[in-house]
Amino acid sequence: MSKTIDQFNDAAFGLLIKQAERMPAFGEFVKLADIESGERETLPATAFAWPEERRFPIHTDKHAALSYAYSLAQSGVPVHVVTRIKEALEVYSVPSTTFEVTTLKVAAEEIPWLLPDLQLFPVRTKEDVKTAELRLINGISKLDLEHRATACSNLVKKAQELGAELHPATLQFAGMVVSSTKFASEWLDVRANQAKDSAIKQAYAQLAREFRKQGSEIKDRDQLIKVASVIAELDEKAGFTKHYDRKMPDALQTVFNTTKESASSIDVNGTMIPLSKLAGLPSSFWSDLGGKELSDEICPGGKTDMGKLATVVETLPLDLKVILQSQMR
Numbered sequence: 366m367s368k369t370i371d372q373f374n375d376a377a378f379g380l381l382i383k384q385a386e387r388m389p390a391f392g393e394f395v396k397l398a399d400i401e402s403g404e405r406e407t408l409p410a411t412a413f414a415w416p417e418e419r420r421f422p423i424h425t426d427k428h429a430a431l432s433y434a435y436s437l438a439q440s441g442v443p444v445h446v447v448t449r450i451k452e453a454l455e456v457y458s459v460p461s462t463t464f465e466v467t468t469l470k471v472a473a474e475e476i477p478w479l480l481p482d483l484q485l486f487p488v489r490t491k492e493d494v495k496t497a498e499l500r501l502i503n504g505i506s507k508l509d510l511e512h513r514a515t516a517c518s519n520l521v522k523k524a525q526e527l528g529a530e531l532h533p534a535t536l537q538f539a540g541m542v543v544s545s546t547k548f549a550s551e552w553l554d555v556r557a558n559q560a561k562d563s564a565i566k567q568a569y570a571q572l573a574r575e576f577r578k579q580g581s582e583i584k585d586r587d588q589l590i591k592v593a594s595v596i597a598e599l600d601e602k603a604g605f606t607k608h609y610d611r612k613m614p615d616a617l618q619t620v621f622n623t624t625k626e627s628a629s630s631i632d633v634n635g636t637m638i639p640l641s642k643l644a645g646l647p648s649s650f651w652s653d654l655g656g657k658e659l660s661d662e663i664c665p666g667g668k669t670d671m672g673k674l675a676t677v678v679e680t681l682p683l684d685l686k687v688i689l690q691s692q693m694r
Contacts, residue, residue: 371420373405376504379485384434390463398427406607416451426457443554479516492528514540522645533624544583548622550576560603594621634686638693644669
């Protein structure tokens with residue numbers, strides 16, 4: 366459920382920083398811009414170049430410039446939205462030279478981004494782990510569920526590789542903790558009571574009933590992420606997202622709501638190996654161990670599927686478990 370990014374939902378202003386580095390005059394122009402995420406809810410629809418989505422504000426010259434810079438960095442912005450932003454820039458007499466790109470020659474390097482598609486949160490060292498974690502936690506509400514889970518899952522892997530400890534909240538956002546069905550169902554009841562639309566009320570109530578049918582805990586990460594996505598969509602329709610982190614846990618925290626790891630370790634031929642350590646292994650490791658078929662199953666598209674990792678490893682033939690056990694030592 367990826368969304369187009371603007372200045373009101375840019376986690377840690379990662380994309381803004383990149384654009385300011387590429388366009389120095391733009392960075393200078395907007396350096397004193399006032400960006401308050403809460404303002405998004407109070408502005409009239411006419412203040413946005415994309416009023417239906419309440420994105421890309423153009424109510425000041427600084428915000429029009431910011432919106433244009435964000436639109437340049439993404440391919441999914443509709444043409445009519447970009448046109449409205451350009452018209453606002455003309456009204457404010459913002460010169461086109463503001464957006465001139467300065468190309469810097471840098472040595473070719475494969476940067477280990479936590480979010481490669483957005484090129485956000487680079488992590489090379491143990492110190493970078495803590496910096497990225499702080500930026501992620503502080504800006505987590507500005508990321509959609511898919512990017513939250515991806516960034517935090519990748520951070521867990523990097524932390525394991527570099528020997529760094531993480532805050533329990535990071536495991537929650539990564540979807541690597543069990544779900545307390547009592548906690549989840551109670552917060553779904555709160556949403557059902559507060560929702561004004563009858564269909565949305567019923568949807569929340571049905572989800573609460575489904576959680577109560579389960580045991581006290583649920584560990585299926587794939588299933589829980591799907592449920593969190595449904596809750597996020599309902600929250601958006603019900604107007605509850607403005608209460609996140611204040612009066613109500615967001616969709617991901619509603620579902621992944623404990624600090625208990627869903628599968629902290631796996632028994633590999635008598636040796637307990639941390640799941641986070643296995644998650645940090647590259648796809649090439651699994652290919653060397655059991656061939657391309659095993660690699661594709663555990664790391665489809667080159668990324669570790671946390672939902673399948675434990676299940677697949679537990680069902681490996683004994684000879685492969687012996688090799689894996691030896692390699693992990």
